[in-house]
Amino acid sequence: MDELREIYQDALEAQEAGDHAEALRLHQHFYDYAAKQERNLHRFGRYALHHWKELGDFYPPALAALQALREREAALLLDGETMVAIADGSSEPRFPVIVDINHLLEDERATYELFQQFQAKLPEQAAQSFRYAAGAIVVCGDFQLASGYLPEPMAAIEEEAEYLNRLFREMAADTSAPSVMRLMADTLNYADTTLLQWQVLTGLGKEEKAREYAEKAEALLERPSLRQAIRREFAAPGSLLAESVQRQEAFWLRDET
Structure with a gap:
């Protein structure tokens, strides 16, 4: 785990030093490799995306790469790949990662619209993922949709x-x-x-x-x-x-x- 953790730390150090291209490479490597080795790292990787977004705030290629990651994950989700396979034998839901990215990009409507597509294509899996999209649904004002998934x-x-x-x-x-x-x-x-x-x-x-x-x-x-x-x-x-x-x-x- 120390080796995997170092990838993230190196990304932060490169970002702090102004080596933006290297920082982006390491953020991508952490997400694509390290965060798929252990469940805990994958979960932490969701939190770590905010540093990638911070890099994108002053380095446009990083922002474009984060947006591309969102589109890639959304396409996989709608193709039925709703879970991310982890090397330790576990798996994690894919939808929350997309929600996190949209939140960082201040694009809650993208989450709302993706949930509607998800609901239409895979209603059972969408229902299981409602809690992740709930905030975006409310922000977009569709209270009827939200109430249909909530208990009394x-x-x-x-x-x-x-x-x-x-x-x-x-x-x-x-x-x-x-x-x-x-x-x-x-x-x-x-x-x-x-x-x-x-x-x-x-x-x-x-x-x-x-x-x-x-x-x-x-x-x-x-x-x-x-x-x-x-x-x-x-x-x-x-x-x-x-x-x-x-x-x-x-x-x-x-x-x-």
């Missing part, structure tokens, strides 16, 4: 809150980096779910139910820090994701002891 909000939130509360009761004493990241990820999932339900209810004109739902989503959480996190996410959507990305990168690039 009031009943679902009780189950989701109990799961998060139980997880924190069981794991809060473990301050190791993997445990902290696990708790962060599940908190983020809860925040994403509650925010999405609230947005859909509001978009459908159900303002009173949306208000009741938001209050319940916060009140059901046992820990004050969790309630504050959810309140913060409603006030500034995306804040928890930004913190999660920073923690993921810091852990993966940590020095071995």
Whole structure:
């Protein structure tokens, strides 16, 4: 894993040094090779794409290459290759990678339109991938489409809150980096779910139910820090994701002891 990690670190060093062509080559190599060797690296590779996008902000060939990667992955998806094969024998869904790239490119409509195509060609697989496209669908204002995939909000939130509360009761004493990241990820999932339900209810004109739902989503959480996190996410959507990305990168690039 150290060798694979070095590819990413070398990409960042080349980018910092102004060797843009070399940085792009290494970003592509990391995505096409290293991120397909182990499941954890593939998942981290999704977070690492933001550095590729940063390179593209001042080096046009990098931006073009990222856009080309998106088109390649979308074509494979619609051809039925919905999973990415990993060398360790595992596999990961392809759709989330495309969603991540579109988000970096600030092109949520591309995700919305791709999901519609996905839904038309492979409805069962699209339904399994809805959660990745949900934000883009809401941004594009298709609240009816989103509501068709969501469970009844009031009943679902009780189950989701109990799961998060139980997880924190069981794991809060473990301050190791993997445990902290696990708790962060599940908190983020809860925040994403509650925010999405609230947005859909509001978009459908159900303002009173949306208000009741938001209050319940916060009140059901046992820990004050969790309630504050959810309140913060409603006030500034995306804040928890930004913190999660920073923690993921810091852990993966940590020095071995």
